[in-house]
Amino acid sequence: MAAFTRSDDLQGATFVGANLRGARFVESVLSAVVMRGVDVDGADIDAPWLRDGAFLVNGVDVVGFVEAELDRRFPGRAQRYAPDPDGLRAAWAVLQRTWDATLDRAAAMPAGTVDVSVDGEWSFAQTLRHLVLATDTWLGKAILQLDQPFHPLGQVDSGAAAVGGRDLSVFTTRTPSYPEVLEARAGRVAMVRDLLADITAEELDAPRANPHAPQHPETVRSCLHVILEEEWEHHRFAVRDLDTLDAADGA
Numbered sequence: 001m002a003a004f005t006r007s008d009d010l011q012g013a014t015f016v017g018a019n020l021r022g023a024r025f026v027e028s029v030l031s032a033v034v035m036r037g038v039d040v041d042g043a044d045i046d047a048p049w050l051r052d053g054a055f056l057v058n059g060v061d062v063v064g065f066v067e068a069e070l071d072r073r074f075p076g077r078a079q080r081y082a083p084d085p086d087g088l089r090a091a092w093a094v095l096q097r098t099w100d101a102t103l104d105r106a107a108a109m110p111a112g113t114v115d116v117s118v119d120g121e122w123s124f125a126q127t128l129r130h131l132v133l134a135t136d137t138w139l140g141k142a143i144l145q146l147d148q149p150f151h152p153l154g155q156v157d158s159g160a161a162a163v164g165g166r167d168l169s170v171f172t173t174r175t176p177s178y179p180e181v182l183e184a185r186a187g188r189v190a191m192v193r194d195l196l197a198d199i200t201a202e203e204l205d206a207p208r209a210n211p212h213a214p215q216h217p218e219t220v221r222s223c224l225h226v227i228l229e230e231e232w233e234h235h236r237f238a239v240r241d242l243d244t245l246d247a248a249d250g251a
Contacts, residue, residue: 080228118241129155134230135188142211
């Protein structure tokens with residue numbers, strides 16, 4: 001099976017009569033791709049940043065429809081860009097109630113479920129570890145401006161370089177136990193909750209640097225919006241994979 005990676009330049013390529021059935025595109029740039037007369041039956045597209053642009057299907061921009069349906073499926077998701085302190089506190093509270101229910105669901109599933117990967121994606125435990133890293137990046141580093149904000153259990157992409165000011169030697173190379181993951185995750189959830197508890201509108205406007213690209217300005221508010229976006233997107237991924245595991249277990 002052919003494999004094309006970041007080193008392959010396929011920009012502007014033309015595929016005519018090509019059979020791409022079953023092909024998988026992971027972390028690939030498909031912006032401005034044009035498809036005409038294509039068979040997309042059963043296609044499965046996951047684009048976390050869909051809301052930031054346009055996605056045309058038969059000439060219809062479907063972004064609004066997709067966003068509205070996701071907000072319907074995940075009550076509270078629509079609050080993730082709340083602009084004021086009270087709205088952000090409410091957004092975080094409903095998000096954590098949602099995660100609590102999902103954690104309870106995972107705990108009730110067969111032993112080892114939290115460490116199972118579906119289609120090569122992160123396991124449930126790895127997803128929680130990634131959210132630890134996301135919180136450390138956007139709260140610890142960006143908002144609080146800590147010298148060393150990173151928990152050693154944070155989930156880093158395999159093969160990643162030191163990006164966003166992260167020294168990868170900080171992170172453990174062992175696989176932590178699930179109780180350790182839950183403890184780290186609970187600590188980071190509490191950090192966000194404590195910050196939001198008494199934050200003011202003026203503090204939300206305070207300037208910050210993007211932790212991945214310091215030349216791009218952020219505010220405390222926009223950093224919190226990134227945290228909420230990360231939380232909701234990875235919750236969606238986690239639920240998707242738990243559904244798959246549930247279905248396989250009941251087959």
